[in-house]
Every structure is written in C-alpha cells, then in structure tokens.
Amino acid sequence: xxxxxxxxxxxxxxxLQVVHGIDLNVAEKEFVVLVGxxxxxxxxxxxxxxxxEEITEGDLTIDGRRMNRVAPKDRDVAMVFQNYALYxxxxxxxxxxxxxRIRKMPKAEIATTIADVAEILGLTPYLDRRPADLSGxxxxxxxxxxxxxRHPKVFLFDEPLSNLDxxxxxxxxxxxxxxxxxxxxxxxxxxxDQVEAMTLADRIVVMNDGRIEQVGTPMELFNHPANTFxxxxxxxxxxxxxxxxxxxxxxxxxxxxxxxxxxxxxxxxRDVIVGIRPEHVTLGQTAETSSLPIELDLVEPLGSxxxxxxxxxxxxxxxxxxTNGDIAHLSGVExxxxxxxxxxxxxxxxxxxxxxxx
Amino acid sequence: MSDRNSDFGGLPVDELVAKADAALGQRKTRVxxxxxxxxxxxxxxxxxxxxxxxxTIIWFIVFLYKPMYGLQxxxxxxxxxxxxxxxxxxxxxxxxTLFSNDQFIRAVRNTVTISFYNLLFGxxxxxxxxxxxxxxxxxxxxxxxxxxxxxxxxxxxxxxAGIVITAFSPTAGIINTIISWLGFDPVxxxxxxxxxxxxxxxxxxxxxAGFGSIVFLAAIAGVNPSLYESAVVDGxxxxxxxxxxxxxxxxxxxxxxxxxxxxxxMEVSFELVILLYQPSTYETADVVNTWVYRQGLQSGxxxxxxxxxxxxxxxxxxxxxxxxxxxRRFSRTSLW
Amino acid sequence: xxxxxxxxxxxxxxxxVVSILIGMFTVATLYPFxxxxxxxxxSGFAAQAGKVVLTPIDATVEAYGYILRDPQFWISYRNTFIxxxxxxxxxLAFIIPGAYALSRPQLKGRRFFNLFIAFTMWFNxxxxxxxxxxxxxxxxxxxxxxxxxxxxxxxxxILLRNFFEAIPQSFEEAARMDGANDFQVLWKVFxxxxxxxxxxxxxxxxxxxxxxxxxxxxxxxxEDKIPLQVFLRHTIANLSDDDEFAIVQTAAGFSAETVTAxxxxxxxxxxxxxxxxxxxxxxxxxxLGGVKE
Numbered sequence: 012x013x014x015x016x017x018x019x020x021x022x023x024x025x026x027l028q029v030v031h032g033i034d035l036n037v038a039e040k041e042f043v044v045l046v047g048x049x050x051x052x053x054x055x056x057x058x059x060x061x062x063x064e065e066i067t068e069g070d071l072t073i074d075g076r077r078m079n080r081v082a083p084k085d086r087d088v089a090m091v092f093q094n095y096a097l098y099x100x101x102x103x104x105x106x107x108x109x110x111x112r113i114r115k116m117p118k119a120e121i122a123t124t125i126a127d128v129a130e131i132l133g134l135t136p137y138l139d140r141r142p143a144d145l146s147g148x149x150x151x152x153x154x155x156x157x158x159x160x161r162h163p164k165v166f167l168f169d170e171p172l173s174n175l176d177x178x179x180x181x182x183x184x185x186x187x188x189x190x191x192x193x194x195x196x197x198x199x200x201x202x203x204d205q206v207e208a209m210t211l212a213d214r215i216v217v218m219n220d221g222r223i224e225q226v227g228t229p230m231e232l233f234n235h236p237a238n239t240f241x242x243x244x245x246x247x248x249x250x251x252x253x254x255x256x257x258x259x260x261x262x263x264x265x266x267x268x269x270x271x272x273x274x275x276x277x278x279x280x281r282d283v284i285v286g287i288r289p290e291h292v293t294l295g296q297t298a299e300t301s302s303l304p305i306e307l308d309l310v311e312p313l314g315s316x317x318x319x320x321x322x323x324x325x326x327x328x329x330x331x332x333x334t335n336g337d338i339a340h341l342s343g344v345e346x347x348x349x350x351x352x353x354x355x356x357x358x359x360x361x362x363x364x365x366x367x368x369x
Numbered sequence: 370m371s372d373r374n375s376d377f378g379g380l381p382v383d384e385l386v387a388k389a390d391a392a393l394g395q396r397k398t399r400v401x402x403x404x405x406x407x408x409x410x411x412x413x414x415x416x417x418x419x420x421x422x423x424x425t426i427i428w429f430i431v432f433l434y435k436p437m438y439g440l441q442x443x444x445x446x447x448x449x450x451x452x453x454x455x456x457x458x459x460x461x462x463x464x465x466t467l468f469s470n471d472q473f474i475r476a477v478r479n480t481v482t483i484s485f486y487n488l489l490f491g492x493x494x495x496x497x498x499x500x501x502x503x504x505x506x507x508x509x510x511x512x513x514x515x516x517x518x519x520x521x522x523x524x525x526x527x528x529x530a531g532i533v534i535t536a537f538s539p540t541a542g543i544i545n546t547i548i549s550w551l552g553f554d555p556v557x558x559x560x561x562x563x564x565x566x567x568x569x570x571x572x573x574x575x576x577x578a579g580f581g582s583i584v585f586l587a588a589i590a591g592v593n594p595s596l597y598e599s600a601v602v603d604g605x606x607x608x609x610x611x612x613x614x615x616x617x618x619x620x621x622x623x624x625x626x627x628x629x630x631x632x633x634x635m636e637v638s639f640e641l642v643i644l645l646y647q648p649s650t651y652e653t654a655d656v657v658n659t660w661v662y663r664q665g666l667q668s669g670x671x672x673x674x675x676x677x678x679x680x681x682x683x684x685x686x687x688x689x690x691x692x693x694x695x696x697r698r699f700s701r702t703s704l705w
Numbered sequence: 706x707x708x709x710x711x712x713x714x715x716x717x718x719x720x721x722v723v724s725i726l727i728g729m730f731t732v733a734t735l736y737p738f739x740x741x742x743x744x745x746x747x748s749g750f751a752a753q754a755g756k757v758v759l760t761p762i763d764a765t766v767e768a769y770g771y772i773l774r775d776p777q778f779w780i781s782y783r784n785t786f787i788x789x790x791x792x793x794x795x796x797l798a799f800i801i802p803g804a805y806a807l808s809r810p811q812l813k814g815r816r817f818f819n820l821f822i823a824f825t826m827w828f829n830x831x832x833x834x835x836x837x838x839x840x841x842x843x844x845x846x847x848x849x850x851x852x853x854x855x856x857x858x859x860x861x862x863i864l865l866r867n868f869f870e871a872i873p874q875s876f877e878e879a880a881r882m883d884g885a886n887d888f889q890v891l892w893k894v895f896x897x898x899x900x901x902x903x904x905x906x907x908x909x910x911x912x913x914x915x916x917x918x919x920x921x922x923x924x925x926x927x928e929d930k931i932p933l934q935v936f937l938r939h940t941i942a943n944l945s946d947d948d949e950f951a952i953v954q955t956a957a958g959f960s961a962e963t964v965t966a967x968x969x970x971x972x973x974x975x976x977x978x979x980x981x982x983x984x985x986x987x988x989x990x991x992x993l994g995g996v997k998e
Contacts, residue, residue, distance in 0.1 A: 063878050065407065080410050084884035096879035100897040109893075110883030157883070411813070417887035418806040422818065425803030428857050431842070433825045436834035439841075498730070504723045506709055514731045516984060521734060523976055525916030527934040528969050531941050532737045535744060538755075541962045543740055546755040575734060583988060607716045632827075640919050644938070658832065665833040666923055678831025686828045 014039050014074065015060060015165055015197060021068035022055050022221075030055055031221040032069070037165075037199060042191050044200045046208040047218035047244070053201045054169060056218070060199060061090050061167050074164055089158035090167040094174060095150050097142040097157075103129075104138040107156045128159050131193070148179050155187075159194065168200040172207060184210055205245050209233070217241045239362040242286050242355060248318065250286045251328040254359060257281045261301070262356065265324045269301045270351040273367025283365065286355030289318070290331040292347040300348035305330075307345070312338050319344060443676035456672075463676035472651075473677060476660040479653060484634040486570050492630055494574045495581030496623060500611060502582065503589050518579030526576075530644035533572050534559060559645065562652040569645060569654070573638065588622035589615055628696045632689035635681045657681050738973070745769070745967040749960030767958035768967040778968070780929050781936035788851055788921075788932055789914040795856040796910045801903065804862050805891045808869035809877075819866075826859045839924060846926045855913075855920065861906050868902040869895060904986050915976070937968050 015037040022030035030052040037043045045053040058064040060071060062083030071078045078086050089110075097106050104125055111121045129135045132152045142150055151171060158166055168187075172180045188211055191198060202208060208215045209229045217224040217232065217240070225237040229245075236242035236250075243249045255264035259279050261271045269285060293300065305321035305328065317338050319330040330347055356365040412419075438453075443463055445456040467473045498518070505511040521529065536542045537558040545555040558564045596614050605613070639658040646654035657677060665674025712720065739759065744752050748763035756762045772778050806812055807819060829835075844850030872895065880890045896903065918934040925931050931939075944950055944961040959967075 061878075061882065063881075080406070082414055083882050088882070090879070090882050092875045092879055094873060094875055096873070096875035098876070098894060098897070109880070109885075113884040113889060157879075161883070411811070415811055415887070418809050418812055421802035421887070421891070422806035422812070425799050425806075425857060425862070426818065426821070428799060429822060429825060432835075432838070432854055432857075433829060436830035436838040439834040439837050440830045442834070442837075498727075501723045501727050504720055505727060506720060507724075510724065514727050516981075517731045518734050519984070519987075520738075520980065523912055523916075523980065524973060525918060525934050527916075527918050527937050527941075528972055531937060531965055531969050532741050534941060535741060535962055535965060536737060538962065541744075541753050541755050541757075541960075543755070543758060546758065549755075575737070579734065606713060607719050643919070661832050666836060671833050671837065675831060675833040678833055682828055682831055689827050 014041075015199065016072040017056070017060070017069070018072070019069035020056065020059060020066060020071065022052070022059060022064065023067045028067075029221050030059075033223055035216060035223065035226065037197060039197055040195045042198045042200065042211060042213045043216060044202060044208040044212035044214075045216045045218055046202055046205060047224075049203060050220075051218040052221040053203075053218050057167055057169055057199060057201045060165070061088055062086050086165075087161075087163050088165040088167055089161045089163040090169065091151075091154045091158050091171045093170040095142075095154040095171075097150055097153055099142050102139050102141050103134060103145070103153050103156075106142070106153055107160050110157065110161050124160050125156075128156050131159070131190070132156050147175050148183060151175065151183055152186075155190070159190075164197060166196050166198040168198065168202075170202055172202070172204070180207075187211060205247070209245065215245075217244060235364070236286075236355065237364050239284055239286070239357045242357070242364075246288060248289045248329045248331070250288050250355070251326075251330075252357070253285050253287075253323070253326050253328070255283055255285045257283055257356075261351075262354070267301070267303055269303070269349055269354055270299070271354055271356070271367060272352040275367065282359035284357040284359050284362070286357060287328075287349055288353065288355075289329045291353040292330050292332075292349055294332055294344065294347065296348050297350075299351050301351065302346050303349055304346045305344070307342065310338055310341050317341055319347075321347075440675060440679055442672045443679045445672060447672035447675075449671075463673050464680070466673060467677055467680065472655070473657075473660060475652070476655045476657045480635060480637055480656040480658075482653075483566060483569065483637050483656060486566055487573060487637070488630060490570055491573050491578070492627065494578035496585050498578055498582040499585035499589060500615065502586060503615065504607060504611070515579070519583070520579070521576045522580035524576070526638070526640045526644055529572060529576050530641060533568065533645065537568065560647055560649045562650045562654070565646065565650045565654045569641065572641065572645070584626060585619060585622060588619040592618040625696060628692040632685065632692050634688060635685040741966045741969050745963055745970045747963055748958045749963050750958075752962040752966075753960050763958075765958045768960075768963035769971075771953075771957070771959050771964055772967045772971065777928060777936060778971075781931055781933045782971075784848070784930060785915060785932040785934070787848065788917065789911055791852045792856065792914040793907060793910040795852055796861070797903070797907065799857045800861050800865060800906065801896065802891065803857075804865035805869055805887075805895060807862070807866045809887075810874075819863075822859045822862055836923065845924055846930065847924075848930050850924060851917075851921060851930075855917070861909060865899070865902055865906055868899055872898055901986070908983055908986050933972050937965075937972060940968055941965050 015035075017033050017035040020030060020033040021028065033052075033056055035043075045056060047053050055064060059066050060073075062078070062081065066079050073086060073088070098109065101109065107125050107128065108121050111124065116124075125138070126135070129138055132155065134149070134152055134156060137145060137149060137153075142153065145153065154171065171187075172183055175183060184207060187200075191211075200207075200211060212229055214226060215229055215232050216226045219240050225232055225241045227235075232241060233245050236245070239252055243252060253264045255262045255269075257263075257275055257279050258268060259275060261268045261275075262283055262285050263269070264285050269287075287303075292303075296302065303323065305323050307319060307321050308327075309320040311318040311320065312334060315334060316331050317334045319332060319341065321328050321330065332341060332344075334341065356367070357363060358365055442453055442456065444458055444460060445453070446459045446462075447453065447456045502511055502515065505514070537544050539545055539555050539557040544558070549555055556564070558568060592615060596618070597610055600610050600614060635657065637656045637658070639656055639662070642654060642656055642659050643662065646659065658681065661674045661677045661681070664670045664677070709717075709720075740757070743759060743761045744757050745768055746761035746764050746766065747757045748765050749767070751757060751762035807815065807822075809815075812818070839845055839850060839854060842850070844854060876894055876898070877890055880894050885893065916934060917932065918938065921932050922935045922938065925935070944964060950961065
C-alpha cells in the first residue's frame, strides 16, 4: 500500500499559521491534484510531503511509515520542480543519473534504467545534450525522467507546467496523464490552473487559505460544489452567483423567481446565493426553465460558442450560447432560461452548499 | 478519517451544516514534536554545513579576533616577559603620550592631508577616465587602451615604487634627465618633503585609476540607451549628454564609491609610503601606520604603537559607520 | 552609441580630443614600463649617467647575468610560487565551504555569523596586535604562517556567499531529493554552477599573493623564505650602499639601477604573460563583488 496519509497536518512559521489542518488520504496509484489560488498552502503542503518543509503538527504517513522526521532522500519520493532545476553543467543522461549515482547504483543498471525511461519519454536522441540546448517541453520531460528513474513510491509535482506556453501546456498535460496510466505511481500534483486539475486528477483537492474546501472527483466537484468558493473556482467562465431569498416556490433573485428542483421544506425567507453556470442556460424556453430577463452588454464570439456578458439589476453575469455559425441573432437576446435541476443553492452567510429535500 | 467534504449531495438543508460541524469536532488533538526533538533533528541532518563553516570561523577567531584581545596592551604597560595578562593597567596614559608627541600629531596630520589630496585628485581620475572611455567610438582602440591602463593595478607596489625611484633618481632618472635638457638643475626628488605628496598621489593614480574606472564603466553601461537617443533627437551634443544624462545617472555609484573612500581615510596605502619615503621626508610622508610600524615593529614600543593603531581603527570605524548611515539616507543603498 | 557619420562637427571634435587624451594617458601608463625595460638592458654607466630615455643605451645583458647567477633570486622566485599556489589553494579551501554554509537559509545563527565576518572589514586590531599574535602562535619566520595567516578575508567570502545565494533554492532541493548530502550538493552542483565567481576569487587571491610584500617582510627573517617582492625591496634599498657591489659593478657592465631594473622586469614577466587571459575574469569580478557587498 503506497498510499499517502495526511492527518491533521499543520504548518506554522512561529506564530503565523499557514496550513490549518489538512486531512487527506491518497490511495495507491491515485493521481490527486491540489488546486487553489496563490497562497492557499498547496505548495507548502506538497513540500511537507517531500520533506523540504518541517511539519509543525500532525502526522504524515507514506506506505504505513510515519515520515515526519525522515529526511527527503529516505522517503522514497521524487519531485518535479516548477523550474525543473536541471543541472546546467550536466547533459540529459547525467541529469537523470544524478540521484542514482549518489545511491551507488551499479553503472550497468544505471545505463539500462536511463535508456528505458528515455525511451518512454522520447528523450533517447537528446541524451547527450545540455539543458540549455533543449526546448521547454523537452526540459520538462527530463525533469520528469529524473523523477521516474528513481522508481519512487510517490511522485510529487510542483506546478510543472506553469512555465510553458498555452499550447505546450495542453500537450504536456496529456503526456503526464498518459505516463500516469502507464506507470501507475501514486502522484500528488499541485497547480493553480483549474483546467489542469479537471483533466489530470482522479480526485481534486480544492484548497483556500490553508484549508481544504472540498475533495472529490472532478465531476463531483463540478456538479456538486460544497461551497461558493469551489463553485466559483472550477469551470470557466466561473459560475454566476447572485444573492437571493428562498420563497415558498423557489428562489427569488431581484424580481425574478427561479424554479428549483426539490422541496423547500418551510425554509422560505432564508437568504441564499443562487448559482447558475454560464453553460447551463438555454435560449429556448421549456416547462422546467425559469425566465431571467437580462440587459445584454457584450457578445464575445469564441467560434462555435459565444460569451454573453449581461447585466441583471446590479449584478454582472456571463452566459454561454451556441452560435450555430452566426452571432447576429445573439445580439437581440433579452432573456435566458434557467433549468430548475441545474440551479445551485448556497447559504448566503457561510457560502455552504444547500440541498433540497426530495 | 473521512474526507469530510465529499458527502454533500442529496441531504436536506440544515443537516448539511450540522454534519460538517460534527465532523470538525471529531478531530483528535495532535501532539507537536518537542522543541528539542526538532533541534536534534536539525543538527542530525544539517551537521555538514556547520562543519563547512567551522574552519573559517576558527580562522577568524585565531587571526582576527584574538589580536583584538591583545589590543588591550594599548591600555597597559606591556612587557614581553610579563605577557599581556600580567602587564599592569595604565589607563589612557599612552593616548596622552601620543597626543603630546609631535611626531604622532604630525603623522595624523599627514594621513589626513594625503588622503585629502588623494580624494581631490585620485577620486575623480577613474571617473573622468570612464567618461572618456565612454566617448571613444572605435571599439578596438577602446579595448586596447583599457587593457593597458588596467595593467599597473596588477603590478606589486614594490615594483611600482622601484620604477618610480629609478625614474626620479637624481643622476640616473629620466625625470632629471629631462629637467637638465630644459636647463635646470637636477632635483633629488625623493628626499625633498615638498615633493613627496605629489609623487605619491601621482603614483597612486598611475597604479589605480585605470582599474578603478571599471566600476564606473559598468555603471555607465547600465544607463538606458533610450535616454541618449531621445536627447539626440532633441538636438543635444555629446558634451551636454555627458553632463545631463551620464553623470546624473551614475551619481549613486559615485556616491557609494565616495563613501567607501571616505571610510578608508585612515588607510593611506602605507605600503607605498614605506617604499617611497625616507627619514628626510618624514615631515610630509610619515603617516599613522608608518609611525606605528617604526615605533612598534622596529623600536619595540608595542604598547604605544598599539594605542596609535587603536586610535586609527576607531576613527576609521566611526567614519565608515557615519558614511554608511548618510549613504542610506541619501541613496537608499548601503554597504551592508 | 551613435554612428560616426551622424556626428555633428562639434561632436566629432569632442570625440577626437577625448581620443587624444586617452591616448596620452595610455602612453603615460605604458611608458614607465618601457623605460625600466630599457634601463635593464643598458650598460651600468649609461644608466647612472641618466642617458636612458626610451631605448637601451650601450645594450648589454650584464645586469640579467648578475641577477640570474644569484641563487637568492631563484630561491625567492620559488618562494613566491609556493606562497601563491599554496596560499590560493588554502584560501579556496576555507572560502568555498564557508561561503556555501553561510548562504544556506537553514543555518542557525546565520545573521550572527555574517556580522561576525563582516565586522572584520570595518575594524581590525592593528599592526602590533596582529604581529604579537603571530609571535604567540609561533608563526614568525614560518612559510606555513604566511600561507595560513592571510588565507581568508571577509570580502571574498561575502562575494562568493552572495553568488551562492543567487542560485535558485530548487537546485539544492532537487539534489537533496536525489539523495545528496551537503558536501555532495556543494561539490557536484554549486561549485560547477559558480565557475565565474570562483575564477574571480582565485584571481584576486593569486594577484594578492604574488604581489604580497609587507607582512612577508615583517614576519620572515630567513633569507631562504622571502618572496620575490621582498628580495626586490632589499635590492632597491640596499644595493646602492653595498660596498661589495660597488666594487663589482665598476668592473662589469651593470649598476645598481640596471640590476634593479632587471629584477623588476623578471618579476613582471609572469604577470604580463598571464594578463591577457585574465582580463575577462576581473571585469566580471568587479561586477559581481564591486559595490554590492
């Protein structure tokens, strides 16, 4: 069981506490992504797992062993750094061999290991080159190669794609996913990019301000966000969130009542936040939709879709609509239609998700 | 240990909040590893960097800090036989002796005067050189000239002094040769007190001005080229650009170098002084450190000489600290 | 830098004047060396009479002959090599690990140690206490003493420390995760990454050792331990008064002046040979250390 268990992990610098108690179980072979805005403590948490930061409180267990006081090199973890940290004076082969040589692996074994891993990553023609002579994507692969040759129990990734341009990022994302499918090593991946989180993770851990906001599979988090933070973090453009009040029959925002799916159960009068994802609205009305009148401000064509920027009362909202090849018909839109079963409700005070009775 | 946030789907309204709060309450109190455990861990893992640092620290203690302990002989009547610890205290007696000693006073005066002339002539020299180098268009010419003027810095003071002595020699030297061509009598330069300072400062400039210009050249190179370009379009000539763009831009560097210079006022390059002076020129040439050298190392009056050295060091220290504070206030950069 | 063809008349005049001035300064810098070389190859009489201006007069290599036959010259030359090479190696042995340790954020008491070292740049105990200390340590008249007592200075440590600090933390972290201990990180990662800075410091050490004079003069008594600069100094100071020499010189073709000049030329030659190669290093070095300490 090469699982990683974080039990009440706290990080404090003197009196300042930056990570407030993380509980997380990463199962063997699982690919877990820690995602959140800058300063949320995800990198700190990762570094605590790596052993680069001291754990102030709580227990870290890898494969059944308590690792709090174990040096990084004895934890059997490998890390891919944001800026790759490739030794510029060594070529690709030597970069990958660095850790193996230190551990006094026999030369022949080192050679075969490197050859195999280079093969997997497509680095074989570049083994003799220095990092300076490689492209960004190639350097990234060498960094991963250096981690892979160690055959560790856990891979740790610290925002490895941040330094790549958008196109390369998309490419490398897929490669990382493929690698994981092939090698099946437990992985913890840190990023601030929610798209990376959604596409790579078996489970996503959304963090904010040193705390875990929610843990779950990408679709779980997308469809059932636990609070307004998670709701607004995943999905692009972000979910529209409008303040409203529960009534006997639905949720009222401004002068419009939005139909909901489920029983209100006598909670009318409760202040809520209504969440509507941009892509969930339709331009055509059906029996299950509520009509929301809007003042259209701007239409941004994206190709097959368009973004509609609109105002509702004092709130700015964004919606997505299909263009069907022509945006002219969109500029006259005066109302959108919200399907009842796709509306999300959150408590106005705490931001926590609310679910309605059956 | 449940992932407490993952069960929100499908529950009635209030139960949600209640469930989450209940999960919170379930957390056990954790124990922190004690302070001593952490410290022990730290040294167990990091002992190597302490080992790396130790020889250097020991070196500093043995060669630079231990003499500071011996500095107390400035306040004692020191005798080699009794040693430092057993020599009796005499308080400020040595300092009183110093300040009533004409030769010492003269030495202090000379130190300040020579430093002043060094500052007046020797400080601007590298700056002027740098500004001039900046105006040279032909890159090869510039490079060659730079290579040549940097050279004297790498030559030892003994050699520099040897060349100067030979050149100014009364019978053999080129200077006197030229003087006799012009019809004047030869001058025995290095025995005349009034000639010492000019020769000394001039030699210093020859040795250090070239190399010293590197810092200023680097600063000039850091000036944004667009400033010059817009000035050209506005119709300025090179002379104006030098005064209005280059010099103001490198003013912070100049200020810092000036401060370093002032901090070193008491440090007249006394090696060069020793090499160039003679008893007949002591009047203008003898500086504090050469006086200390003769009194202490040659005459064996260790305690008095140590007192003089202490005076020197304390003055220098105060100067540097003051200069540093001023610099911090003016240019927001400092030597720390 | 503008193109010459776009310069105005006034600017052209200015540039020409500056070039001439620089030319004059360059010549003035160079001349003393040419002069001393000329003296060294001149006959003793010509030199004493002040006839040498630019070229050797009554050219002869007698002065060199005299010097090269003097065993003390060779002994001193050898000593200088010993002090330079031994001294530089010892310096690096202290400075490199020390600077590395000081650059690590995990070093406890880092601020204290940095202050401890920087303080010595602003205050030192002085000539006498230093001398007495050497005496107490039994390092008077000792070659090892010369090598050890001047091995370290705060400036070089701070320069290298700053350079190490500028290297991103992730290199050390990656090496640690790969299993390297601190010595290995320093040796295998940081030193290769710091070649320019280390080259600069090595250069400073070599120059300072090669030219070192004062303390060698003060601390060493035995003739067989003095370096070249001290030997030169003795020659300049004493040769003219040396009766024995006075007799010899009138017979042969050299004089105190030409002999002095010959020693000077011999001392400068190694510097001149090495000089072209080191130019790029010290220019970078000034930028590295220079004003920001």
